Amino acid sequence: MKYLRLAQMASQFSTSGATTQAANATSTASINDIPKSWTFTSKLPPDSLFPTPADSHKTPRDHIVPRQVRDALFTWVRPQHVERPELLAVSPAAMRDLGIGEGDEKTEDFVQTVAGNKLQGWDEEKLEGGYPWAQCYGGFQFGQWAGQLGDGRAISLFETTNPKTGVRYELQLKGAGLTPYSRFADGKAVLRSSIREFVVSEALNALGIPSTRALSLTLLPEVKVRRETIEPGAIVARFTQSWLRIGNFDILRARGDRGLIRKLATYVAEDVFGGWETLPGRLEDPDKPKESPPPKRNIPADAIEGPPESAENRFTRLYREIVRRNALTVAKWQAYGFMNGVLNTDNTSLYGLSIDFGPFAFMDNFDPNYTPNHDDFMLRYSYRNQPSIIWWNLVRLGEALGESIGAGSQVDDPKFIEDGVKEEDANGIIERAEKIIMQVGEEYKAVFLDEYKKAMTARFGLKTYKDSDFDDLFSSILDTMESLELDFNLFFRRLSSVKVDELETEGARQDRASVFFYSDGVTGAGGEAEGRKKVGEWLDKWRQRILEDWGDGQTISNEQDEERMRAMKKVNPNFVPRGWILDEVIKRVEKNNERDVLDRIMTMALHPFEESWAGRTFDGKEYKGDIDEETRWTSDVPRLGRAMQCSCSS
Ligand code: AMP
Ligand code: MG
Numbered sequence: 237m238k239y240l241r242l243a244q245m246a247s248q249f250s251t252s253g254a255t256t257q258a259a260n261a262t263s264t265a266s267i268n269d270i271p272k273s274w275t276f277t278s279k280l281p282p283d284s285l286f287p288t289p290a291d292s293h294k295t296p297r298d299h300i301v302p303r304q305v306r307d308a309l310f311t312w313v314r315p316q317h318v319e320r321p322e323l324l325a326v327s328p329a330a331m332r333d334l335g336i337g338e339g340d341e342k343t344e345d346f347v348q349t350v351a352g353n354k355l356q357g358w359d360e361e362k363l364e365g366g367y368p369w370a371q372c373y374g375g376f377q378f379g380q381w382a383g384q385l386g387d388g389r390a391i392s393l394f395e396t397t398n399p400k401t402g403v404r405y406e407l408q409l410k411g412a413g414l415t416p417y418s419r420f421a422d423g424k425a426v427l428r429s430s431i432r433e434f435v436v437s438e439a440l441n442a443l444g445i446p447s448t449r450a451l452s453l454t455l456l457p458e459v460k461v462r463r464e465t466i467e468p469g470a471i472v473a474r475f476t477q478s479w480l481r482i483g484n485f486d487i488l489r490a491r492g493d494r495g496l497i498r499k500l501a502t503y504v505a506e507d508v509f510g511g512w513e514t515l516p517g518r519l520e521d522p523d524k525p526k527e528s529p530p531p532k533r534n535i536p537a538d539a540i541e542g543p544p545e546s547a548e549n550r551f552t553r554l555y556r557e558i559v560r561r562n563a564l565t566v567a568k569w570q571a572y573g574f575m576n577g578v579l580n581t582d583n584t585s586l587y588g589l590s591i592d593f594g595p596f597a598f599m600d601n602f603d604p605n606y607t608p609n610h611d612d613f614m615l616r617y618s619y620r621n622q623p624s625i626i627w628w629n630l631v632r633l634g635e636a637l638g639e640s641i642g643a644g645s646q647v648d649d650p651k652f653i654e655d656g657v658k659e660e661d662a663n664g665i666i667e668r669a670e671k672i673i674m675q676v677g678e679e680y681k682a683v684f685l686d687e688y689k690k691a692m693t694a695r696f697g698l699k700t701y702k703d704s705d706f707d708d709l710f711s712s713i714l715d716t717m718e719s720l721e722l723d724f725n726l727f728f729r730r731l732s733s734v735k736v737d738e739l740e741t742e743g744a745r746q747d748r749a750s751v752f753f754y755s756d757g758v759t760g761a762g763g764e765a766e767g768r769k770k771v772g773e774w775l776d777k778w779r780q781r782i783l784e785d786w787g788d789g790q791t792i793s794n795e796q797d798e799e800r801m802r803a804m805k806k807v808n809p810n811f812v813p814r815g816w817i818l819d820e821v822i823k824r825v826e827k828n829n830e831r832d833v834l835d836r837i838m839t840m841a842l843h844p845f846e847e848s849w850a851g852r853t854f855d856g857k858e859y860k861g862d863i864d865e866e867t868r869w870t871s872d873v874p875r876l877g878r879a880m881q882c883s884c885s886s
Contacts, residue, residue: 264337267346272357272394274366276310276406279503281496282369283311283416289358289367302418304384306491309484309500310369315352315391316413316423319458321471323347324825325834327438328855329842330451334405334475335398338856341452349393350452350473352412356394368393370415371479374487375582376632378616384487385582386417389425392479405475407451412471424461428822429886430470431834433593435813435821437474439841440590443809445568446561447590448476453834463885468826476589478508482629483582485636494656497636504586505554515553516560548672549647551640556676559630561588563680566626567687570619571695572812573599573724577609577882579617584629595882598812600873601759602717602724608815610881627680634673642669695728696778697804699785708777716770720753721760723873725812727752731778732804736787736797739779745772754872809844810870813837816877817869836861840869 283305286292292300292312300313326341340346348354357366370387391412397404410433411425430453440447451473459469480500488497505512565588569575576583577595585591597608604620612618617625634641639657642665646652657665692710693701717727730751739745749771750764758767786792786800821837824830839854846852849859849866 265335266340266343267336267349268356270335270396271399272366272396273404274357275395275404275507276392276503277312277367277369279507280309280499281307283308283372285416286312288312289365290363292367293358293363297413300416301414302388302420303416305372305386305416307493307496308372309496310371311416312367313370313391313415314355314368315393315409317353318351318456318469318471321347321351321353322455322457323350324453324455324470324831325434325838326452327434327450327838327842328857329438329442330449330475333398333401333403333449334396334407334451335400347454350409351454351456351471352391352393352409366394370417371484372417372487373481373483373582374490375481375483375580376486376629377580377582378612378614379628381486381490382580382582383490384417385419385483386487387415387479388418388421389413389415389423390474390479391415403477405449405477406479407473407475408479410472410474411456411469422461424459424469425471426461426463426467426886427455427470427826428467429594430472431822431825432596432818433474434472434834435818435837435841436593436596437472437590438838439813439844440574442842442844443568443572443812445572445574445590446565446588448474448479448585448592450474476587476591478504478585478587479591480504480508480586481582481591482584482586482633482636483580484586485633486581489636494639498640498653501551501554501637501640504558505550508587509554509557512550512553515550515557517553518548549640549644551637551647552672552676555634555637555641555672556679558586558588558633559676559680560683562626562630563683564588564687565590566623567684568691569622570688571691572809573602573619575599575606575608575617575619575622577607577612577617579622579625579629581629581632584626586633594886597815597880597882599724600814600878601721602714602727603721603879604718606879608881610883623684627677630680631673631677634669634676638669638673639665641672642666644668691807694807695804696781697732697786697800698781702781705781709774709781712777713771713774716774719761720758720767720770722752723754725809726872728808729805729810729870732801732808734775735801736779736782736792739775742772742776745775745779748772748775754875756872756875759875805847806845810846811840811844811866813841814873814877815880815882816873819877819880832860836865837869840866 284307286295289312293314297316305311323341331338345354349356355368359365368391370391372384372386375382375385389412390408390410392406392408395404395406411430414423434450434453437447437450441449454471456469456471461467461469484500485497488500505515509515575597576590577597583592595609599606599619605615605618607615607618609617615621640647643652689701696709717724734748734751738748746768749768752771753764753767758764782800783789783792786796821833824833839859840849843854850861850863852859
């Protein structure tokens with residue numbers, strides 16, 4: 237094998253965020269009126285320096301500064317007050333999913349809430365009510381233990397449950413000021429990285445790739461941020477079902493806080509995933525010979541402890557749920573050429589989401605060694621490494637949960653809960669935990685591969701997956717894309733418009749092959765002649781499979797082929813927010829004071845599968861862009877804008 241194809245793996249035929257669809261009906265609630273809760277802070281222990289919200293509130297804001305916080309999951313801390321915040325844009329899909337009525341973004345309360353100036357649910361006079369907080373976590377950064385990290389510039393305001401969908405989200409402001417977790421940094425975010433996060437969060441969700449979301453982007457004209465130069469500050473109001481990361485367990489493990497590990501695991505199972513009974517069913521017992529019955533899903537709630545001989549307890553099932561979710565997400569990243577760029581354990585979500593966007597990118601020219609992170613010299617977080625890196629991170633989580641996983645049916649013994657592992661049991665428990673983690677690793681690979689194959693099958697326009705497709709269709713065209721330096725996402729979109737009856741002869745196929753080339757020529761090895769030959773040969777194999785899946789094996793009707801093209805366009809985006817496009821938007825907002833360009837890129841990001849946008853109506857508003865702009869943003873990447881890299885100074 238050239239390089240493990242595992243590294244190009246993913247799934248889902250769904251093409252738009254499930255939650256977006258579910259919340260279709262228009263809501264009229266304002267940000268003041270949406271239902272709010274503070275479950276996280278009510279169930280988990282706070283920083284003992286500020287035992288109550290009132291203790292934090294009475295402390296001058298600039299006295300809340302970086303320090304080590306122990307025995308706690310969070311600190312109560314309010315956002316920094318900011319002068320003259322300017323709301324630049326909102327995501328209409330986010331408004332809908334949160335149950336906030338269209339137009340509420342024009343109110344002063346909305347603007348001040350998402351800027352951090354207005355606290356929702358807090359009674360200033362009585363000093364009581366719900367209060368904002370910042371999480372404590374740690375993490376392995378570039379493979380090294382980095383100690384305490386935490387929400388250094390993100391502050392959560394409240395949770396809100398959309399009454400129509402029943403989904404609970406936690407709303408958080410990124411760039412809201414210093415917290416105990418800011419380390420040596422300033423607690424601020426610059427406009428350019430905020431624009432990037434605002435757009436990509438919503439773009440990923442619209443592509444059907446699990447992601448944290450973005451509600452709004454606010455410019456802070458009075459906040460000057462020192463990076464390489466002085467830049468304007470900004471706040472993204474972002475939200476998701478859970479902001480917990482592997483790093484939340486890492487820090488507890490590093491401090492040997494087994495009580496809190498158990499407490500947090502229980503919180504994740506019960507309050508994030510909705511109950512132990514929703515977690516996956518049994519794995520095969522690693523201590524038993526192979527002929528044990530196949531794994532079951534959804535075992536009854538009263539069986540969660542399992543028979544005494546079972547090695548798998550509910551903590552293992554929680555671990556498996558987290559592993560499976562991450563396998564699905566990384567599979568989708570591979571199928572859509574998305575790279576996070578900094579996959580440290582503190583940037584790996586327990587809910588299995590794309591999270592914390594720094595130097596991320598969508599793949600331009602297909603290159604498995606590409607990393608969007610300018611400072612990642614070892615290519616640790618390159619495209620091809622993402623699946624194995626996420627697994628590396630998940631092993632750290634397995635280690636944090638190791639004692640609970642390895643304890644099997646002893647896990648609820650009062651003595652085990654109180655005193656931990658007895659010395660004479662330690663080896664057995666470690667051995668069992670290791671075996672289970674290895675086994676879950678196999679499950680990770682299987683879920684990942686299955687999702688990757690599903691997603692790629694759909695992207696290639698096939699209805700079925702045959703084992704031979706992996707090498708003959710997937711790997712062979714990826715190798716060709718790599719050597720010819722073809723654009724990954726444009727390839728699939730353009731393939732969606734290729735008609736099967738245009739591919740009948742070798743000559744016709746070679747002719748058609750050029751649709752995948754840059755208009756200024758083939759830059760990769762072999763040039764145009766080699767390109768036509770290679771792509772032409774591949775198109776022949778692809779055509780055969782389309783004839784099998786959509787026609788009768790020999791022929792295909794026009795209607796069948798059109799149906800195939802429509803299906804392909806629903807999974808192959810016409811628009812992805814690439815590095816060069818985001819750079820252009822950033823310049824136009826910063827230098828030219830443009831604002832509408834943000835609404836336009838957001839609309840394209842929310843509706844990525846459309847053929848065109850200008851003059852049409854989306855989310856109840858006419859799209860007032862011009863054809864030139866959208867054509868540029870959906871065509872060849874300009875030569876100098878390909879495979880851009882970003883530094884981490886956001
Ligand atoms: P990241 O690389 O963005 O995931 O950040 C790693 C850690 O550094 C997290 O704990 C962040 O909260 C923290 N951090 C990053 N940038 C800042 C900043 N400007 N101010 C405070 N903390 C920051
Ligand atoms: Mg982070």
